[in-house]
Amino acid sequence: MNxxxxxxxxVENLExxxxxNKVLRGITTEIHKGEVVVIIGPSGSGKSTFLRSLNxxxxxxxxxxxxxxxxxxxxxxxxxxxxxKIGMVFQHFNLFPHKxxxxxxxxxxxxxxxxxxxxxxxxxxxxxxxxxxxEKANTYPEQLSGGQKQRIAxxxxxxxxxxxxxxxxxxxxxxxxxxxxxxxxxxxLAKDGMTMVVVTHEMGFAREVGTRVLFxxxxxxxxxxxxxxxxxxxxDPRLQEFLRKVL
Amino acid sequence: xxxxxxVYGALLASNSFADxxxxxxxxxxxxxxxxxxxxxxxxxxxxxxxxxxxxxFIVAIIRSYHDKTGKFKILNVICKIYLxxxxxxxxxxxxxxxxxxVFGSSSLNSIIIGGIAFGINSGAYVAEIVRxxxxxxxxxxxxxxxxxxxxxxxxxxxxxxPQAFKxxxxxxxxxxxxxxxxxxxxxxxxxxxxxxxxxxxxSRTFDALxxxxxxxxxxxxxxxxxxxxxxKLERRLRTNER
Numbered sequence: 001m002n003x004x005x006x007x008x009x010x011v012e013n014l015e016x017x018x019x020x021n022k023v024l025r026g027i028t029t030e031i032h033k034g035e036v037v038v039i040i041g042p043s044g045s046g047k048s049t050f051l052r053s054l055n056x057x058x059x060x061x062x063x064x065x066x067x068x069x070x071x072x073x074x075x076x077x078x079x080x081x082x083x084x085k086i087g088m089v090f091q092h093f094n095l096f097p098h099k100x101x102x103x104x105x106x107x108x109x110x111x112x113x114x115x116x117x118x119x120x121x122x123x124x125x126x127x128x129x130x131x132x133x134x135e136k137a138n139t140y141p142e143q144l145s146g147g148q149k150q151r152i153a154x155x156x157x158x159x160x161x162x163x164x165x166x167x168x169x170x171x172x173x174x175x176x177x178x179x180x181x182x183x184x185x186x187x188x189l190a191k192d193g194m195t196m197v198v199v200t201h202e203m204g205f206a207r208e209v210g211t212r213v214l215f216x217x218x219x220x221x222x223x224x225x226x227x228x229x230x231x232x233x234x235x236d237p238r239l240q241e242f243l244r245k246v247l
Numbered sequence: 248x249x250x251x252x253x254v255y256g257a258l259l260a261s262n263s264f265a266d267x268x269x270x271x272x273x274x275x276x277x278x279x280x281x282x283x284x285x286x287x288x289x290x291x292x293x294x295x296x297x298x299x300x301x302x303x304f305i306v307a308i309i310r311s312y313h314d315k316t317g318k319f320k321i322l323n324v325i326c327k328i329y330l331x332x333x334x335x336x337x338x339x340x341x342x343x344x345x346x347x348x349v350f351g352s353s354s355l356n357s358i359i360i361g362g363i364a365f366g367i368n369s370g371a372y373v374a375e376i377v378r379x380x381x382x383x384x385x386x387x388x389x390x391x392x393x394x395x396x397x398x399x400x401x402x403x404x405x406x407x408x409p410q411a412f413k414x415x416x417x418x419x420x421x422x423x424x425x426x427x428x429x430x431x432x433x434x435x436x437x438x439x440x441x442x443x444x445x446x447x448x449x450s451r452t453f454d455a456l457x458x459x460x461x462x463x464x465x466x467x468x469x470x471x472x473x474x475x476x477x478x479k480l481e482r483r484l485r486t487n488e489r
Contacts, residue, residue, distance in 0.1 A: 083394055083396040087394070094387035112396055
């Protein structure tokens with residue numbers, strides 16, 4: 001990448017321990033506007049913990065995270081305000097089962113006073129139209145397939161108009177035939193310039209859409225590179241071994 | 248058969264069903280005693296229900312907030328002591344202490360004292376019911392709410408509580424039923440509730456069966472009515488989801 005956008009997230013020596021178990025052992029990286037950063041690594045490597053630290057769902061036990069210039073690890077900072085700008089998509093969708101699809105999408109922007117109920121409704125319908133699920137607006141999550149649920153979860157995050165979207169293994173809980181529709185939507189978002197950080201096992205996605213791929217293992221970034229070099233000439237022996245297994 | 252007819256006939260002659268009914272409910276407007284008793288039972292139950300639900304939700308939220316974040320240490324300890332004492336002692340003793348000791352020197356109406364005592368008692372059970380409801384909601388729901396920028400309180404109110412409430416409604420109804428019946432001991436602090444009213448009639452007419460059965464039937468009707476409406480509410484909340 002030659003032209004880098006402004007720095008959105010700046011991670012400095014990030015550490016996270018659960019009791020004596022050190023999951024993150026000092027991660028330093030930057031995420032720039034417009035980047036699609038794909039994080040891969042073996043299970044238990046800390047990649048999900050790292051992602052979840054970026055919006056403080058996991059509280060770091062060391063290091064700093066700056067989001068748009070603010071150190072969000074500072075306890076005096078109101079994280080809720082910054083989370084409005086950091087969307088997140090979960091492995092298990094986590095849609096609100098007691099709300100309709102439309103309500104799922106409008107709940108946060110309306111509650112937080114970002115949009116009036118009318119504005120939120122029309123914005124939600126616009127987004128639903130875009131992902132081809134407008135006719136589901138008044139149904140409940142229970143009635144949707146896994147792929148549809150995940151697309152709605154993405155729409156719900158988009159409705160807050162975030163500056164960056166975090167994806168925590170967004171396709172891992174899906175039936176194989178539904179993976180495509182979710183990845184397609186993510187590709188589209190990437191094409192539109194959305195900044196994304198994606199933890200995934202989809203190597204195809206990493207290769208095709210990623211602007212940078214990180215290999216996280218044993219709580220550190222062992223290797224990072226543009227996807228082409230990353231997959232063609234891995235240097236770290238652990239990464240070489242990992243790629244041999246998954247490719 | 249002959250013997251039976253003899254005995255039964257004698258009973259009927261001396262004290263026919265109609266006579267007994269008249270004596271126990273019509274004479275001296277004794278049905279009014281039951282009606283007033285029912286009023287007391289309903290008022291005390293409603294008071295206790297309101298107090299119990301308020302206490303219960305507050306305690307449940309404090310306890311689950313503490314479990315999740317480790318904050319509110321002292322409040323959590325207070326809540327735990329409250330739960331231990333209230334659930335570990337008979338409500339009979341609690342209501343007597345409330346009447347004779349806590350409000351011993353006050354002129355407060357015993358309906359109010361009773362309502363407070365039953366409310367504090369019920370709150371402990373409601374608290375644990377609601378807490379179990381909060382715990383039954385997957386962590387991902389909280390995470391989804393918080394990741395959108397909602398505060399803890401907003402997430403609780405808009406996402407966790409509505410789902411938790413639905414899950415615990417049957418248990419809450421159970422607690423309400425227990426509460427209605429438990430108010431029968433308010434007679435011990437001099438209040439004339441439905442049970443006490445039946446005993447008063449019995450002491451006048453020396454007939455225990457009629458007034459006690461009447462009281463029992465009224466309790467049953469009250470609880471059946473409550474169950475009916477709560478089942479309806481439950482069904483409505485359920486169908487909402489699919």
